[in-house]
Amino acid sequence: MASPDRPQQPDARSAAAAAAGAGEGAGDAVVPTPLPPTERFAARTAGMTASEIRALFAVASRPEVVSLAGGMPNLAALPLGSLSAEVAELIDDDGLSALQYGSAQGVPVLREQICEVMREEGVEGDPNDVVVTVGSQMALDLLTRIFVDPGDVVLAEGPSYVGALGSFAAYQARVVHVAMDEHGLVPERLQEALETLAGQGITPKFLYTIPNFHNPAGVTLAHERRPRILEICRRYGVMVIEDNPYGMLGFDGQVHPALRSYDADVIYLGSFSKTFASGLRVGWALVPPLVRDRLVLAAESATLCPPTFTQMMVSRYLAHHDWRSMIKTFAENYRERRDAMLAALETYLPEGCSWTVPDGGFFVWLTVPEGVDTKAMLPRAVTARVAYASGTGFYADGFGSRQLRLSFCYPTPERITEGVRRLAAVLEAELDVVRTFGSSARRELNRGPQGPRPDSI
C-alpha cells in the first residue's frame, strides 16, 4: 500500500539519538526518562478532583444510612408493564434502526417531540436547533468546551450545580458566583459583578443559571426578575445558558416561563432524567443556529452520536403515554416528600438553623448556626446514619461551609423524617462542642478511589 511516510528531518537527529535507534535498550542519552502516567496528565486535569458529594456515596449507600445526599429521581411510579411491552415493540418494529448508529444531532422525530415538550414552558424552538445529548450534562460539558478558553470567566449562581462546576473546572474556567435570595438570582448582584468585571476588561463567556427549583438552593427565579436578568446580560454581551431539569416539577402545577421564552438567544438545556427516566441518559440543548454546527461537531467528537436506542425509547414513550399526567404524579410524590422534610425540619432542628422552602424540584438548602462546619460534621452524620451534601461542593471558591443540601426526592416520607431527626441530633451534639470549644474541627473526608454513584444530580 502507498501510505506515505511523514517527512523526517534527518539533520534534527543527534548522533546519540541515531545510536539509540540501532540497538535494543541502548541510548538513554537523549531519550527522556519514562514518566508515570500521573506526570503526563494535561494541565486541565489539575482542576479535576473528586467532588465533595461523590466521596459520600460509598458510605452513604449502606441501607442503614438515610441518604438525603443524592439527587436520584424516584421512579417507582413508572408504568413498567407498558414500558416493557413498548420496548419489545420497538425492537420488533424498528430494531435494525434502533440498534444502529444514528445522527450526531439526535433522532429527528425526538427533536420534534422535544420542541413540543418545551412549548409547555413557552419556548418556541425549531427541531433543527435541538441537539440531543447523553443527559443535559453532556450538553453543558460540550458548550463549555466550545466557549471556554482556560482562564475565561463564567458566571453562576452561588451556590450552583456541582456537575456544572465540574465541567467548568475541567475546561479551566474561572467561576464568579452571583448571590441569590429566596426569589433566585439577584439582578443587582449580577449587575455589580458585571460592572466589576467590565472594569477589569473582562466579559464573562456566559451566565449559567438554573431558574426553576434550583439545585441546590431550592429557590425559583421570580418572574419579574427574568426579563431584567436577560436585559443586564444583553447589555454586557453575556450569553445565557438556562439549565432546566426540574422546571416541570412544580408542586402546585405551576410552570414558569423559561428564560428562552423571552429571548431566542438564550441556550436552553433540558433533560428527561427527572420527567421520565435518568438511566436512559437523554437530554438536549436548544441553541441558536450559529452555535448549533459547532455543538454538533463537538458532540460527534465526544460520542459519534447519542444512543439511538434510548432516544427511540423516549420518543415512543412521549408518543404513546400521557407523559404530562406522569409528570404530575411524580410532582405529587415529591411534594409529599417535601412536606415531610419541612415538617421534620420545623419539629427537630435546633434554633439558629434556616432553610429554603422549595415549591418544586428535589432540594432544600439549609444554613446551620455559626461555628458549625458542615463538611467537618459530615463523617459524624454518616456515623449517626444520615447523609447530606455539604455546601462547599456547590461553590468553586470554598464558600458554603455553613450550608448543606438536603434531597427529599428519593427516600420515603418516613425515612426522610427519621433522617432529619438524626441530623438534628448530630447538629445538637455539634453545637454542644461549639459552645464548649469553639468552631468545629476541620477534618478531611476519607475519599474512596471510585465514585460508585454520580453525585451531582
Place this chain on the structure above:
Amino acid sequence: MASPDRPQQPDARSAAAAAAGAGEGAGDAVVPTPLPPTERFAARTAGMTASEIRALFAVASRPEVVSLAGGMPNLAALPLGSLSAEVAELIDDDGLSALQYGSAQGVPVLREQICEVMREEGVEGDPNDVVVTVGSQMALDLLTRIFVDPGDVVLAEGPSYVGALGSFAAYQARVVHVAMDEHGLVPERLQEALETLAGQGITPKFLYTIPNFHNPAGVTLAHERRPRILEICRRYGVMVIEDNPYGMLGFDGQVHPALRSYDADVIYLGSFSKTFASGLRVGWALVPPLVRDRLVLAAESATLCPPTFTQMMVSRYLAHHDWRSMIKTFAENYRERRDAMLAALETYLPEGCSWTVPDGGFFVWLTVPEGVDTKAMLPRAVTARVAYASGTGFYADGFGSRQLRLSFCYPTPERITEGVRRLAAVLEAELDVVRTFGSSARRELNRGPQGPRPDSI
C-alpha cells in the same frame, strides 16, 4: 437564605460603569460591545471542522447511491425476536435499576463480562480498571482530554481513524503520522519519528494505534512487530493507546493477541458497536489504575454516567446469547462482502490502482493512479451513484489525496459489485481527463450545515 455574596471590588468600578448600572440601556462607555456567538468560541474550536466523510452522508444516503463510504455495521443477522423478549424482561425484572442513574465507571457486572470478552485476545484485565463509555469514541475523547495539552504531540498511523483525528484536533494536539505497510505500523518508522522528536526535546503523549483490521487501511499489525513497537514506545517513554473495535472480526476465525496482552501499561479501547449493536453506544477503556480515577472523573463531568439501560441490555445479551457464534456469523457476512469487493476491484479497476487485502474488519484502502485527486473526484462519483471516503480525511496534514477508503461492511455483495463497477467508470473518465489536461481540478465539496450520520465509524 444565607448564600453569601461574592466579594466585590468597589474601587475597580469606574464612574461610568456605576452609571451604567443605574438606568435601563444606559452606559455603553465601559461595556464591551456584544459579540455574536461565533466570536466567543474557544480557541480549541478552530480545529473543529466538518470532516471529509461527514459531508458526504447527505448526498450519499439517497437510495440510488451505492455507499461504500460509511462504516455502519450490518446488523441484519441479529436475533431480534429473542432480543425483544429479553429487553422486555429487563424492564420487568430490573426496570427501576435499568432506568435509574448508575455508576460513572459503568455497571459492575458488565465490567466483569468485558474482562471475559477481552480474555479472547489474551488480555487479563481487572473489572476495577474498566471504564464503560458511550462508545469507545468517548473513551478516546476523554483520554485525549486528560493527557493532551494544546500543542502536545500524539503519534498515529498514517492514515488513521477519522474520529480519533477529530478528538485530537478538538484538544489541539499536533498529530505526527507514522507510516504503515501491508503488515501494519512499521517499527523502523516509529523509531525514526521518536528519534526526530527526541532531538527536538519532544516526548509524544501517546501512540494511538489500531493494530487489527485497521480503519481505514485494512491491514493488521504483524505479530512479530507487536513486542517491538511496545519496546520502542517504552524506551521513549511513550504511552500506547490500542483501539480494537474490529479485533474479533477476523475472516478466518483468527484472533490476534492484543498489545495489552504483552504489556499491562497499554490502554486498551474496546466496543460492542461492531460485535453486537452500535446504536446502544457501549464501549470501554481498560486502563492502568493510575489513569482510572482521572478517567472516571472526566467521564462524570462529560455525561455523569453512561446509560444504565443500554449497559444492562449488553450485559444480558452476553449472559444469555452465544455471542461468540453471533460474531462468527457477522464475520462470515463481512467476509462474503470483502470477497465481492476484491473480485470487483480485480475485474473493473483500471491499471495503476492498488489496494490492501484485509483479512478482517470493514475496509479496503485504495491508491489510485498519479494525477487523480480523490477528493476532487468525489462529487463526480456521487453523481455516478457511488460514494467513498476520500483519503485526506484520514490524515491530519493533508496527505491522502491519492487514496480512498472503501467500506464493504454494509451493502449486499451485489450492490458492492455494482458500486465498484461505477467507481471504475468514474476513475476511467478521470484518467482520460488527466491524460488530456493533467491533474484533476480541486473542487471543494458542498458542505451541508448538518451531519446527518456519523462518518467516522
